[in-house]
Amino acid sequence: MLIDFLKPILENPFFVKYGLTGLFLNAVFASxxxxxxxVTSTALLLNGQSEAMVFIIMSSGSVIGGILTYYIGYDGGKVYKILKRTHREEQQQKSVIWLSKYGWSIIFALSLVPILTEIVTVIAGVKKYSFKKFFISMSIARVASAFAMVYFGNMFLQYIKT
Structure with missing residues (x-):
């Protein structure tokens, strides 16, 4: 059955071994x-963890990670220079242009996209974008994203189990 195939894949990741603490760290570091x-959230749901707890931990870790990356960019220190090397120049330039043109709405939209989210949060800090606008749009998007991941992850697991 498919669940027997997926179980070893979902239970192997580093963060799954530490349960909800691992999920929190995963959410922060994913920023x-x-x-x-x-993967971590689905594995925890598969192991019987509460959907509400997974959602709360994932969304709070993700928001904290967003704040952390904003301040990494705001500071403009060595960490930003290291992060800058991990992303293609064209992605960074697009994010700068989009942030200048669309403001909080692009922060919201890109906070829903897993890989682009850390680029736009750092650039918002570098550009010294209003923290209040940043925080509100980023938080709403990341909480919505966490809800969708938990809801659809749980739905996927229920489908596989039947």
């Missing part, structure tokens, strides 16, 4: 380096 949060 800096793109670790797949959905």
């Amino acid at each position: 800096i380096v793109p670790f797949p949060i959905v």
Whole structure:
């Protein structure tokens, strides 16, 4: 059955071994380096973890990670220079142009996209974008994204189990 095939894949990741603490760390670090949060959350749901707890931990970790990357960019220190090397120049330029043109709405939209989210949050900090606008749009998007991941992940697991 498909669930027997997926179980070893979902239970292997580093963060799954540490349960909800691992999920929180995964969500925070995914804002800096793109670790797949959905694998960790789905594995925890598969192991019987509460959907509400997975959602709360994932969304709070993701928001904290967004704030962290904003301040990494705001500071403009060595960490930003390292992150800058991990992403293609064209992605960075697009994010700068989009942030200048669309403001908070692009922060919201790109916060829903897993890989682009860390680029736009760092650039928002570099450009010293209004923290209040940044925080509100980023938080709403990341909470919505966490809800969708938990809801559809749980739906996927229920489908596989039947």
